[in-house]
Amino acid sequence: MAEAKIEEGSISVSGQTLFFREAVPAQSSSRPPVLLLHGIRFSSQTWLELGTLYKLAAAGHRAVAIDLPGLGRSSDAKAPSPLGEPAPPSFIQDVLDALNMVPAAIISPSLSGMYSLSFVLNNPQNVAAYVPVAPICTDKFKAEDYRRAQFPALIVYGDGDEQLGEVSLNNLKNLPNSQVFCMKGAGHACYLDDPDTWHQKLLEFLGRLK
Template sequence: MERCGFKVNSTVPFVLLIVTLQCPLSPFPLGGMSKVKSSEGRVDVGGQSLFYRQFQPAEGAASLAVLLLHGIRFSSETWLELNTLERLAEAGYRAVAIDLPGLGNSKEAKAPAQVGESAPGSFLKQVSEGLQLGPAVVISPSLSGMYSLPFLFQHNDLVKAYIPVAPICTEKFTAEQYSSIKTPALIVYGDQDTQLGEVSFNNLKNLSNHKVVVLQGAGHPCYLDKPGEWHSAVLQFLQSL
């Protein structure tokens, strides 16, 4: 066996130790220095505690905040495992994913409305203020539409851009209300999501400033089925803001 230019007899362990110590050590961890830093915490919303995960650039200020919500069978861990949080931070964004009330690590928190009903827009306003997000991009799949849509309409100044992914509750707002929103939007859904995907699109298409991405071969949680295409679409949209 040969290491660092020296021949080592593997039958003499103390010789291997001495030779190894003579090898130059890298000044950085394996894989190089991390480009992102991550943390976990809790934010108070109306006297209740919500869990969140956060990824941001390791150095320098983030160019924009991105708030990631989730569907009823998912949580902030979904965005962690999919590497969406890391991808966003690597691109220079502050990515914050929360666990909605009653789900994930926020199970003890009570939702401000029944599933399928619109939550008060003030709910995400408190989240935004508690996390000091400022005007943020909101990524909102499925269930989270009951939170994000009222927030979009009632506190539009806090929404830099909107990325709905087949959200619920789109039928609760009129075409005129949608057309009054000037916020840039990226409507994403899977072509196999022939129920909520198509229903939500038929309402969201009335947004006055929107783009559409249909992920081919993807179902309702289309970001899970086509993660590469999902990340590319989101990052390209963010770069256009």
């Protein structure tokens, strides 16, 4: 099978220009598109180098990784909220609308929790699935906010993540349709510590979506 080609582009969101990388399946597929966000020390380049974009496309998913405001090749864009505070739900909604990928599965590590959580909890109808990887801001929402969200969720963290792993899990486990995957011997950016296990579990989870 030929490896997916990576396309680069930009979208305008609230007057800001955001860079993205995209991998499209070789054949048309009914599988949900996947939006990949990233942590503060990373960018869409991370998902390219790790091979996640290629693997998602090979499994039939259109995969788009964006550079969040102020980071990567979106460095000139201004964040819609202060660091560590939930962004308006409209931010990710506008991203998905601009990319024509509603509903989408959303992969959200670390810093990107400030963008993803407010969106998925306020617009669950536009979420095909949610894969939080020890995101920040989980404590900014109430247990009942999580309990109302019925989308499938795969909660991922590394057992060596002593900062955000357990904290985020304690809040995210209120998601009613969720499963937990603890990556053994992995730290905060657990997907980097064991890419093979990360990809296997992610693709298994996405493959079970209706």
